[in-house]
Amino acid sequence: xxxxxxNFIGNDLSGEGDEIFPAINPANGTKLLPGxxxxxxxxxxKAAFKAHNAFHTxxxxxxxxxxxxxxxxxxxxxxxxxxxxxxxxxxxxxxKTRVVSERGRTVNQLKLFAELLRDGxxxxxxxxxxxPERQPVPKPDIRSMYKxxxxxxxxxxxxxxxxxxxxxxxxxxxxxxxxxxxFKAHPSHPGTCELxxxxxxxxxxxxxxxxGTFSMVHGQSNNPGxxxxxxxxxxxxxxxxxxxxxxxxxxxxxxxxEPIPVYAEMxxxxxxxxxxxxxxxxxxxxxKGLTDSVILGTGQFCTNPGLVFYEDSxxxxxxLNAAAENIKNSSAxxxxxxxxxxxxxxxxxxxxxxxxxxxxxxxxxxxxxCEGISCLLGTTADVFLSDDLFEEEIFGPSTLAVNTRNxxxxxxxxQSLSGHLTATIHASHEDLxxxxxxxxxxxxxxxxxxxxxxxxxxxxxxxxxxxGPFPATTDSRSTSVGTLAINRFVRPxxxxxxSDELLPHELKNGNPLKIWRLVNGERTRDKVS
Ligand code: NAP
Numbered sequence: 001x002x003x004x005x006x007n008f009i010g011n012d013l014s015g016e017g018d019e020i021f022p023a024i025n026p027a028n029g030t031k032l033l034p035g036x037x038x039x040x041x042x043x044x045x046k047a048a049f050k051a052h053n054a055f056h057t058x059x060x061x062x063x064x065x066x067x068x069x070x071x072x073x074x075x076x077x078x079x080x081x082x083x084x085x086x087x088x089x090x091x092x093x094x095x096k097t098r099v100v101s102e103r104g105r106t107v108n109q110l111k112l113f114a115e116l117l118r119d120g121x122x123x124x125x126x127x128x129x130x131x132p133e134r135q136p137v138p139k140p141d142i143r144s145m146y147k148x149x150x151x152x153x154x155x156x157x158x159x160x161x162x163x164x165x166x167x168x169x170x171x172x173x174x175x176x177x178x179x180x181x182x183f184k185a186h187p188s189h190p191g192t193c194e195l196x197x198x199x200x201x202x203x204x205x206x207x208x209x210x211x212g213t214f215s216m217v218h219g220q221s222n223n224p225g226x227x228x229x230x231x232x233x234x235x236x237x238x239x240x241x242x243x244x245x246x247x248x249x250x251x252x253x254x255x256x257x258e259p260i261p262v263y264a265e266m267x268x269x270x271x272x273x274x275x276x277x278x279x280x281x282x283x284x285x286x287x288k289g290l291t292d293s294v295i296l297g298t299g300q301f302c303t304n305p306g307l308v309f310y311e312d313s314x315x316x317x318x319x320l321n322a323a324a325e326n327i328k329n330s331s332a333x334x335x336x337x338x339x340x341x342x343x344x345x346x347x348x349x350x351x352x353x354x355x356x357x358x359x360x361x362x363x364x365x366x367x368x369x370c371e372g373i374s375c376l377l378g379t380t381a382d383v384f385l386s387d388d389l390f391e392e393e394i395f396g397p398s399t400l401a402v403n404t405r406n407x408x409x410x411x412x413x414x415q416s417l418s419g420h421l422t423a424t425i426h427a428s429h430e431d432l433x434x435x436x437x438x439x440x441x442x443x444x445x446x447x448x449x450x451x452x453x454x455x456x457x458x459x460x461x462x463x464x465x466x467x468g469p470f471p472a473t474t475d476s477r478s479t480s481v482g483t484l485a486i487n488r489f490v491r492p493x494x495x496x497x498x499s500d501e502l503l504p505h506e507l508k509n510g511n512p513l514k515i516w517r518l519v520n521g522e523r524t525r526d527k528v529s
Contacts, residue, residue, distance in 0.1 A: 001083055003191045005034040009043055010050040010212040011201055016040050021220040023190050026093040026370040027334045036190040039217035044227040050212025051151035051180040052233040057210040059148045059178040066176060067114035069207040073167055074110040076199035077103065084195050091189040092161050093334030093370065106162040109169055109460050113176040116483045121516040125506045127528060129520060140497050143507040146490035148178030150235030153228035157240040158336045159300040161189040166196035166216060169481050170238035177489035180213050182228055187220040188337040229253050236489055239264040240480060243471055250474045263488045264474040265467060267393035268421035269306035270455045275435055277428025279315035286426050287322035293454035298333035298372040299397030303422055303455040306393060308401045309413055320401060324361035324376055331364045332371035335396065341370045344396030348375055351394065356383035360401065372396045381409045385416055414438055419469025419476065420446045422455040445469065
């Protein structure tokens with residue numbers, strides 16, 4: 001399949017703009033053909049009108065129809081075969097094995113949402129039947145359920161070119177909710193974006209969804225993305241990427257005449273706490289597991305463990321030495337782009353310029369283009385507590401080990417933290433009893449708490465929470481991974497005193513879809529008598 005470098009404005013290919021940018025292979029710095037057209041405002045406008053018009057039809061499709069659509073997208077992605085794997089590998093430097101497994105995750109994510117739609121109960125149907133004889137005033141018949149918000153703008157990150165990109169979790173959840181989507185392609189993997197978008201457009205056509213259900217626009221400059229955020233017909237934004245990008249988009253959306261929700265999942269440092277009993281029992285094993293997690297995928301995960309806290313002891317000294325050894329033995333991998341590499345290099349340089357920060361160990365250079373060399377940095381809790389800078393994400397294979405004097409200072413460090421995607425505790429059975437207060441503190445700081453594991457690797461399932469308090473996200477009530485992500489793109493709508501014929505199927509007395517509903521306060525699949 002040929003990559004055109006054009007935008008998908010609904011089902012039509014379009015390249016009205018003169019600004020053309022290339023994809024770059026980060027492994028050797030070469031430009032890849034063809035050039036990609038930055039979308040211009042007229043194209044964004046057309047895409048928004050198409051998304052708006054399509055929404056009227058698409059939002060009324062039933063769960064089964066939308067499920068079939070998502071399943072066809074999954075099939076079409078697989079049908080792209082090696083061309084997708086090859087292009088993605090070339091544009092990102094990610095090993096082909098990783099790209100294949102990410103494709104599997106992307107396809108399974110779409111299928112999981114399809115299952116959710118077939119079941120149908122996700123709409124949270126609630127029914128309170130009328131009590132006309134109630135005194136002093138009769139109780140009306142009130143029913144509610146979730147309905148889609150409208151056309152959504154979605155932004156993907158560079159580090160997940162499939163699973164957090166064109167057909168990733170944000171797009172899958174928005175389409176599942178019944179929203180139409182305009183996707184802003186990431187300029188560091190534009191060819192991968194175009195191939196995946198073509199799979200979605202094929203699925204739109206094959207499943208009879210309206211033109212405008214999905215659009216994808218390129219943009220190396222921020223203009224096309226900002227035009228999506230500011231367009232009056234866009235009703236929600238899903239974003240995955242850096243804090244800088246997410247916050248800029250959130251602020252722009254808040255300044256609109258009609259502000260809209262922005263679900264920005266941003267960076268995180270993912271603190272890890274290693275408690276004394278665990279250090280005594282498993283210091284070597286934890287040092288290996290933790291540093292493997294730091295260097296995995298050249299550290300380019302939002303769940304990378306970038307902060308490690310422990311109490312000063314003979315065991316912690318040995319732990320740090322073992323961790324340093326593993327870092328020293330690691331070889332640098334290719335980073336996603338020269339921009340990401342420059343940010344990583346500058347971030348490390350900047351933190352090492354701060355008083356009280358030491359470079360404990362550094363990995364080996366591989367002599368390749370765009371390499372990311374692993375770093376183990378160290379400091380004391382006194383230094384850590386003196387400046388918020390030390391909590392900021394340095395996106396890449398590094399971690400900062402923070403030595404605390406005692407339990408009180410460990411707790412003080414935990415209390416000082418802002419919001420993160422995850423927080424991890426390594427603990428013995430006794431530690432878990434002695435440090436109950438630490439777990440309570442961390443519950444207020446992160447979306448996902450992990451005991452005796454590592455934060456990298458995010459399971460796509462019904463109970464996953466991939467989010468967290470600000471600055472990890474702009475809305476701590478939401479997740480961008482797992483089926484709960486669908487709730488970001490809906491709002492509850494209430495129907496009062498509607499006759500059965502007028503009600504949506506989900507709320508009719510006979511429960512024709514046989515979904516779970518809350519009827520007069522009881523969860524049931526029964527009909528309303
Ligand atoms: P990024 O530079 O913020 O890019 C994400 C997208 O936002 C791109 O399409 C980018 O387009 C756009 N963008 C950025 N700033 C913008 C602005 N001011 N106005 C309009 N659009 C803007 O992020 P990245 O470097 O690709 O991804 C790495 C980051 O993502 C890391 O911090 C990582 O932790 C985070 N991440 C978070 C999660 C999560 O779930 N929380 C998952 C994966 C990654 P341009 O490139 O054209 O600016």
